[in-house]
Amino acid sequence: MGSVRLEHVFKKYDSNIVVNDVNLNINDKEFVVLVGPSGCGKSTTLRMIAGLEDISQGTIFIDDSAVNDVPPKDRDIAMVFQNYALYPHMSVYENLAFGLKMRKYSKDEIQERVQQASVILGIKEMLERKPKALSGGQRQRVALGRAIVRKPKVFLFDEPLSNLDANLRVQMRTEISRLHKQIETTMIYVTHDQIEAMSMGDRIVVMHKGIVQQVDTPLTIYNNPVNKFVAGFIGSPTMNFFDGKLLLQDSLAFEASTKYFSLPIRSEIVQRFMPIVNSEVSLGIRPEHISAKPQNSHSQIVNVNVVVTEPVGNEIFIYFTIGQAVEQYVCRIPSDMQPQTGRAFDLYFDVSKLHFFDKTTGAAL
């Protein structure tokens, strides 16, 4: 068992609240990713679970036992650090064995576990080397190995891949996911990279300014963000937002505050928005829901000015403005389309994929 529960957890530094009333229930064997921008409190939350930071208020439970006053060594957790934190004066073998030695395991058991972990992670050939003789990827594997040899209840990862290059990061991402399936242990993973979060987590916890914004599966968060922050944070390139009003003329429609375009609201959801007719709202649409050709009956044409095109291989990112407005927006279209920079271009907004947010609170409507 390795469930983790956070109840009204706060972390304060003097008057500065960095973790604000966090409530979380992480199930046994679950892979939960804490994601958010720098300074959102995700690492502090993880460190409080690890016991490396005191909890200002609230309770953390591991397997239904409160661990607020339990030192890190007695929490039965393992942690992989962003900067690997390998012991430089010890060989890879000694690094892996250190935790087991401290727990007074027998020599045979230590050897068996280290061998097992080194085979799983493909570091068997490097056991005698010192960390400085390893590449970044190898060091990260050793750091993972040091965690798995102990067979803890909970694994904690603090941005473990952020020091690796792009290719290695993708490779290690897959490896950690594979490892999770193989060893079936609870994993809590902190990252600021929303792609990592989306691709690895069973559930994602989006944090902002110390507050949990949304906890759900990656797809639910992507499709139904609870507020403008989550909508903007998850997805790359980021969601486009337009300020405007919901107006009822012949039918209900969104009219941009710049007056350069309007989009009809689908009849299925009109009732939902009737109470807020004439209210100021923010409309959100993801770049992938704006296309260069009509995709379905929900596609609505909008004439835009192409500012920059960014080919990224299989597709092109188009940065555009609408009318005389200066705000830039982005969409992604197939690479066979060649819109000219500085020219007008017709794009199609999928109105079935629109998101609406309260202009003041940012909450999803």
Add this chain to the structure above:
Amino acid sequence: MTSSKNKKIILRILTHLVLVIFTLIAIYPVLQVVTISLRPSDKLLSTSLEIIPQNATLKSYVSLFTDQPFLLWVRNSALISLTVTLTGVALAAMSGYAFSRFNFIGKKVGLLGLLVTQMFPATMLLLPLYLMLIYLGLINSYLGIIITYSATALPFCIWTMKGYYDTIPISLEEAARIDGCNQFQAFYKVILPLASPALVITGLFSFMTAWSEYIVAAQILQDTQLWTLPLGLKSFEANMSTEWGLYGAASLIVMIPVVALFIILSKWLVSGLTLGSVKG
């Protein structure tokens, strides 16, 4: 292409020339002492430029060990210096760690206080130290001189250790604490071995402070049985005449442990042991 190559060569020659000149300036006094210690008569000055003088003799060296209580001074100096070194290293290692890692009331004041003590010359501290040792009944004792030397060496040692600990990533300790160490185990199993270059510097500094110090020792150690090497050496200097041969021979022998320590510990002085532990 060729002119830049020539420039490089000229620059190299000039660099070496400067280095050679400075080496000669540094080594000349030592060579003079060697010459003096080998002269058959107790002469300080000579018109000869020979390093090994005519009729060179080891008489002074022999006399040092047979006619003088030189071995007693060596024993006293070694005992005091080693104790000061061990005390200095142990205390500085732990207090430097506390200053580096923990936040506590008086941390800033404490660090500043340690720094301020370094601003006073040793001679200024003589009287208060002497008075304090009298009150404590520690005048003319090993303990008195050990406490004095440790106290004067510690501020520098603590700052050195603190500065070095600051460069060791805190995540190493955190990893150790998660791996099963308590705070103290994380310190001595992980952090202390990594701080060995700083420990070596601290140790050397403490040792040298005690090994070659004269002024404080002259006030505290009045009993000839407790004399350290610098006090012993000074005794070769009398009102009417000075035994320069013995002085020179003893000076060279006193130098040997310090030089040997530097050579033995030089590999530990090379920093960078933390390479590879963290990103990069």
